[in-house]
Amino acid sequence: MATTEILLAGFGGQGVLFAGKILAYCGLMDNKELSWLPSYGPEMRGGTANCSVCISDEPIGSPLILAPDILIAMNQPSFDKFITEVKTGGKVFYDSTLIECECNRTDIEMYAIPSSQLADTNELKGGSNIILLGKLIKESNIFTLDTMKKAIEKVVPPSKSHLITNNFKAIEIGMNN
Amino acid sequence: MERNLMKGNEALAEAAIRAGCKCFFGYPITPQTELAAYMSKRMHKAGGVFLQAESEIAAINMVLGAASTGVRAMTSSSSPGLSLKSEGISYIAGSDVPAVIINVQRGGPGLGGIQPSQADYWQATKALGHGDFHLLVFAPASVQEMVDMVIKAFDKADEYRMPTMILADGLLGQMMEPVSFPEINANAHDKKIWAANGHCKKREHHIINSLYLKPDELENSVTERFRRYDIIKENETDAELYFTEDCDILLCAFGATARVVKSAVNDARAQGIKAGLFRPKTLWPFPVKEINEASKNAKKLLSVEMSMGQMIDDIKLAINCSKPVEFYGRTGGVIPTPAEVLAEIKKIGGAE
Secondary structure, three states: OEEEEEEEEEOOOOHHHHHHHHHHHHHHHOOOEEEEOOOOOOHHHEEEEEEEEEEEOOHHHOOOOOOOOOOEOHHHHHHHHHHHOOOOOOOEEEEOOOOOOOOOOOEEEEEEHHHOOOOHHOOOOHHHHHHHHHHHHOOOOOOOOHHHHHHHHOOOOHHOHHHHHHHHHHHHHHHOO | OOOOEEEHHHHHHHHHHHHHHEEEEOOOOOOOOOHHHHHHHHHHOOOEEEEEEOHHHHHHHHHHHHHOOOEEEEEEHHHHHHHHHHHHHHHHOOOOOOOEEEEEEEEEOOOOOOOOOOOOOOHHHHHOOOOOOOOOOEEEOOOOHHHHHHHHHHHHHHHHEEEEEEEEEEHHHHOOOOOHHHHHHOOOOOOOOOOOOOOEEEOOOOOOOOOOOHHHHHHHHHHHHHHHHHHHHHHOEEEEEOOOOOOOOEEEHHHHHHHHHHHHHHHHHHOOOOOEEEEEEEEEEOOHHHHHOOOOOOOOOEEEEOOOOOHHHHHHOOOOOOOOOOEEEOOOOOOOOOOHHHHHHOOOOOOO
C-alpha cells in the first residue's frame, strides 16, 4: 500500500481532530506507519479546523497534506476550499445537511450523507464526525470495522467509557446510510 | 516494544520524566504548551517538581538553581521565550551546570507568529546568550527522535556539565506519531564532586558561580570549557545520510524540513535525478566529517530551511567553500512543500 492521505476539515468543535485521532489509532492498531497533524492556533477557536492523517507501510515524509486521497468535509467553507485539491481517483465524504455540493468533478467519488441530521434524529449529539467515519469504512477498504472499534476503545478516555457505545452506534448509522 | 501514539510535545515530556528529570520549570507559549501541560499532570506522580513560573526569566533561573544541586532539570519554551531565557542560559553555561532546554520554534522575529519555523538556528548554534559558550544542540525530525534525543540530551549534559538543547519546531511539537520508549539505563554521572546539595559539615563548600573578576581566572575557566567543546566536536556529531553515495545534488535540511526534503529526494530519484539528503542531527557541533562524506561526489549543494538560510554559512565552512551552496526556504511559519523543493532541484540543474 502506498501512503493514503486523509484530510478532515470543518468548524472547530465538530470533532474534526477527534475523528482524525480515531483514524490515526486505526493505523496504530494495524501496525502501520502514520502521522496526525492538526491545524493549531486561532482557527481552532471557532474558525475552520483541519487535520492531516497519513497512513502508510513506509515511513511518513511530510505530514502536511496538500492533495488528499480522501477528504472528509464537515462544513461548506472546508468543502469549497479542499474539493479542488482531492487527487484524481480520490474519495470525498461530506455532511450533506450542512454542505451543498456544487462540484462537477467526475474524476473523484463523492459520498453524501446527512450526518448532522442523522446524529440529531438518533440522539447522538456531536456524532456527525463518527457517522462520516462509518461511511468511510463502508465505502473504502482502508480499515476494517473491527480495527475502528478497537481504535475507538483506545481513544475514548476511561472516564468517558459510557460514550463508546454511542460511537459504535454512530459508526453503524454511517455504514447503513 | 509497545507503540504509543503521542504528540511531539507530550513525547518530549514523557521522555524527560523517564530520563530522570526531577524538576521542570516553564511558562506557557504556543506551540509548546502541551509539554508543560503534560508535565503538570505527570511530574508529581513521578516524584518530581512541576512549577509554572511567573515568567520565562524566572523559569530558567529556577533551572539553574535546581541543576546546581545535581538533579536533572529542564525548561521548555518557544522562540520569543528562548530570547527571554538567554541570560539564564549563559549563566548555566558559565556555571558548568547540566540542564536541558527545549525550543519548539515558531516564526519570528518579535512576537512573530505561532506556526512552525527554523529561524532560531543562529540563536541556538551561535549566540544563545552573551559570552564564550556553546550548547550541544540536537535537531529531531520525528516524534521518536524527540524521545531518543531528550534521553541523550540529559546524558550529554551530565557528561560534559553543560546546557544541551532540543531544537524542534511547531510541526514536530503538534504532530502525533507512534513512539516507543526504550529501557533507560541512566548513565550514572558522579555529581558529588561539584553539586551544591548540602555538605553536612563533612566536606568543603561547593560553590556554583559564573563570576570571575580576575581576567586570568576567567580566561582559564573559559579555555577549560573550550577543551571540552573540542572533545564534543570530535565525538558527538551525528547526521543521517540518505542516497548520498552517488548523488549529483546534495540537499541539506534538518528537523521537520528534512521530512519534506526526503519526499522531494524520493520524487527526484523516481524521475532519474540523482539527489541525496544530508540531515544534521546535531547542529552544534555541525557534522563536518559527515557532510564532507555525503557531498564527496555532489556537484552542488542545496540547503532547504524554514528560515532565510541560516544554515548556509555552516555548510560552506564545513566543505571549505569547495562547491556551490544554493538555498531554498520559506519563513514566517510557511512550510515548504515537496513539489516546491523538487522544482528547485530541477531549477538549479539537478536534472542534468
